[in-house]
Amino acid sequence: MSKILKAYENIDFLKSPSARILRIMSEFVEPQARFQQNNIKDTVVFFGSARLQSREDAENQLELVKQDSPGDEAAISKAETGLRNSRYYEDAVELSKRVTQWSMKNYYNNGRRYVVCTGGGPGIMEAANKGAYLAGGKSIGLNISLPFEQFANVYLEDELNFEFHYFFMRKFWFAYPAKAIVIFPGGFGTLDELAEILTLVQTGKIKKDMKILIYDKIFWEQIINFEKFAENGMISPGDLSLFTICETVDQMEQELLAHFEKVKDKDKLM
Numbered sequence: 001m002s003k004i005l006k007a008y009e010n011i012d013f014l015k016s017p018s019a020r021i022l023r024i025m026s027e028f029v030e031p032q033a034r035f036q037q038n039n040i041k042d043t044v045v046f047f048g049s050a051r052l053q054s055r056e057d058a059e060n061q062l063e064l065v066k067q068d069s070p071g072d073e074a075a076i077s078k079a080e081t082g083l084r085n086s087r088y089y090e091d092a093v094e095l096s097k098r099v100t101q102w103s104m105k106n107y108y109n110n111g112r113r114y115v116v117c118t119g120g121g122p123g124i125m126e127a128a129n130k131g132a133y134l135a136g137g138k139s140i141g142l143n144i145s146l147p148f149e150q151f152a153n154v155y156l157e158d159e160l161n162f163e164f165h166y167f168f169m170r171k172f173w174f175a176y177p178a179k180a181i182v183i184f185p186g187g188f189g190t191l192d193e194l195a196e197i198l199t200l201v202q203t204g205k206i207k208k209d210m211k212i213l214i215y216d217k218i219f220w221e222q223i224i225n226f227e228k229f230a231e232n233g234m235i236s237p238g239d240l241s242l243f244t245i246c247e248t249v250d251q252m253e254q255e256l257l258a259h260f261e262k263v264k265d266k267d268k269l270m
């Protein structure tokens with residue numbers, strides 16, 4: 001007679017539709033346990049495109065295209081656009097580095113506070129994790145299983161590198177510990193993340209004092225006309241104050257550190 005498995009040892013059951021609620025709960029409980037083990041108090045979340053490259057990689061890609069396809073104007077134009085957009089990658093590295101250095105100086109003796117958190121993949125995610133790494137600090141990667149684009153970047157340590165199946169559980173862990181959100185240029189995923197965070201703050205589902213920064217006015221005004229929402233009565237004029245649009249790394253750093261200083265007294269009570 002074969003051994004009768006306990007329910008929690010039965011892999012076929014745990015992967016079945018009947019156990020979906022257990023898989024969902026595991027994506028709540030297991031990250032929570034790891035955050036506690038690593039003394040993570042709160043986070044600064046970086047959102048942005050997974051397709052952006054570092055300046056070095058973008059320069060190499062452009063040279064490669066020019067060598068291999070010198071007459072392919074479309075391919076060259078795409079590579080040139082990639083090189084121009086590489087500034088977002090470099091700026092994310094720099095901002096993350098500065099935030100991590102400030103956090104380590106001010107908070108690491110009393111738990112890890114304002115820890116950089118990303119989606120754990122390439123592009124802006126890699127850039128922010130890289131910035132924390134260069135500062136000598138730890139950062140978080142909330143990865144997700146996707147058929148393309150997404151893979152864990154090399155700047156994450158295993159203890160804070162997560163792999164999610166459910167988007168909504170991943171989004172929970174982006175929002176729940178976050179004290180600030182930084183939105184770099186990106187695609188549908190970044191747009192979704194921005195809209196959801198703004199909606200949660202607007203509707204009071206997020207009650208904490210959360211700073212939301214959007215980087216590069218020119219890019220985002222091509223994508224969303226925020227003022228038209230208010231002019232057409234779709235949002236209240238006051239909702240435009242839920243976020244701040246920044247133009248430089250210095251401005252983003254100043255906004256973030258001023259926000260952290262403002263909530264310092266609240267931090268002491270937590």
